[in-house]
Amino acid sequence: MFLRDYMVVIPGWVFFLIVLGIGILITSVTWALILKRRVEDRTKKLKMALEKAQEADRLKSAFLAAMSHELRTPLNSIIGFTGILLKGLAGPLNEEQKRQLLMVKESSQHLLALINDILDISKIEAGELKLFPSRFDLRASLEKLIGMCRHFTEKKGLYLEFNITEGVHEVIADQKRLEQVLINLLTNAVKFTEKGGITVTCTADQKNYIISVKDTGIGINGNYLPLIFEPFRQIDSGLSRKYEGTGLGLSISKRLIEMMGGKIFVESEPGKGSNFTVVLPKNMEGQDEKESSLDRG
Amino acid sequence: MKKNLLLIEDNEYNLYMMSFLLEKNGFDVKVAKNGKDGIMLALSEKPEVILLDIQLPEMDGYQVLKELKNHDELKNIPVIAVTSYAMPGDREKILQAGANGYIEKPINPDTFISDILKCLKDGS
Ligand SMILES: Nc1ncnc2c1ncn2[C@@H]1O[C@H](COP(=O)(O)OP(=O)(O)O)[C@@H](O)[C@H]1O
Numbered sequence A: 001m002f003l004r005d006y007m008v009v010i011p012g013w014v015f016f017l018i019v020l021g022i023g024i025l026i027t028s029v030t031w032a033l034i035l036k037r038r039v040e041d042r043t044k045k046l047k048m049a050l051e052k053a054q055e056a057d058r059l060k061s062a063f064l065a066a067m068s069h070e071l072r073t074p075l076n077s078i079i080g081f082t083g084i085l086l087k088g089l090a091g092p093l094n095e096e097q098k099r100q101l102l103m104v105k106e107s108s109q110h111l112l113a114l115i116n117d118i119l120d121i122s123k124i125e126a127g128e129l130k131l132f133p134s135r136f137d138l139r140a141s142l143e144k145l146i147g148m149c150r151h152f153t154e155k156k157g158l159y160l161e162f163n164i165t166e167g168v169h170e171v172i173a174d175q176k177r178l179e180q181v182l183i184n185l186l187t188n189a190v191k192f193t194e195k196g197g198i199t200v201t202c203t204a205d206q207k208n209y210i211i212s213v214k215d216t217g218i219g220i221n222g223n224y225l226p227l228i229f230e231p232f233r234q235i236d237s238g239l240s241r242k243y244e245g246t247g248l249g250l251s252i253s254k255r256l257i258e259m260m261g262g263k264i265f266v267e268s269e270p271g272k273g274s275n276f277t278v279v280l281p282k283n284m285e286g287q288d289e290k291e292s293s294l295d296r297g
Numbered sequence B: 001m002k003k004n005l006l007l008i009e010d011n012e013y014n015l016y017m018m019s020f021l022l023e024k025n026g027f028d029v030k031v032a033k034n035g036k037d038g039i040m041l042a043l044s045e046k047p048e049v050i051l052l053d054i055q056l057p058e059m060d061g062y063q064v065l066k067e068l069k070n071h072d073e074l075k076n077i078p079v080i081a082v083t084s085y086a087m088p089g090d091r092e093k094i095l096q097a098g099a100n101g102y103i104e105k106p107i108n109p110d111t112f113i114s115d116i117l118k119c120l121k122d123g124s
């Protein structure tokens, strides 16, 4: 009775519109629910995938750290006993024995360097590498490294020159890590140079020290220049590789220098030589205050 | 006159290598292969310096350090951590835990003795 009165009052088209409206509403709500469900599903899957990836990352870096420890333990006795024998502490050696033990010594040191590189890159990739800045004399550090390098340049008949300008003194950086970078540049320069030699220069501007290691070696083809700072990249990577190495040195170096707020770059001409330059802030603490501390004194 | 030294290290070859090197350089070396024996030897021998591996079975180096610092008669003996446990910040953590020095493994046989003497000088 009542309803019928109503129907009379509401014209047919309005009724139709109301029904249509309700229809659309129901459909869209249903769709929205379905969509929401799908989005939730996807999000959950993505989250699971992400967690799996993070777990894999954690496992990977924990594995690499544990491996490095396991590798160092036997290496400790190899290097230790070799040193003891070479010093004659376990009795006198003849020349041939000495010669062979020196080769063991060199090989084990090489192996140690590789293990250290692998540990470093895994720490860097897991975001676990921390720097420990301290205040030290950059000139003294450079002179020490050049002194260490001289042995190798002399062995190859290369010259080794350096030029450190007046203003180079105190720096706040991670000394061990900076020296690691410079040793890598020097080692590369010696490795890839057959004639001529190496020139190390260091100058200063207001905020930075600019250190460059220049060689007269084989140089680097322009196509490869952007790749050499990427991990595991070696230009010569076939079976007939001529130069040994992991291809990790420069990528570690780049990351370390960037963590200190600096830059590293290269200019090179094939057949003429290469020039690697490090721009190092005089005070890495002034650059990035959140991560660093001066607690090592 | 010989310096009395206690070496706590679980790897047999490393233990032999380091004690050989130390003895040839005039140290009187006592050795222990785990933390518990190490602490007992420390109590009975009162060494002048302790070389401590950090990765040890059962009781790790940190626990040994803590235990040593808990004994009045041992807490002033300098402890040098000798470790290949190369996680970031380890050195700082170990020094904070009370070690007087830190030597990384693999040791350098050419500088091992002077490294120890340097730790003793710096850390006291
Ligand atoms: N001074 C250099 N002269 C010529 N090529 C170089 C020089 N330094 C680096 N390179 C090239 O860059 C590559 C990567 O260097 P690096 O990351 O130090 O790894 P590795 O030394 O282990 O090969 C080298 O393999 C080499 O091809």
Ligand SMILES: [Mg+2]
Residues within 6 Å of the ligand: A184, A187, A188, A245, A249, A250
């Ligand atoms: Mg290299």
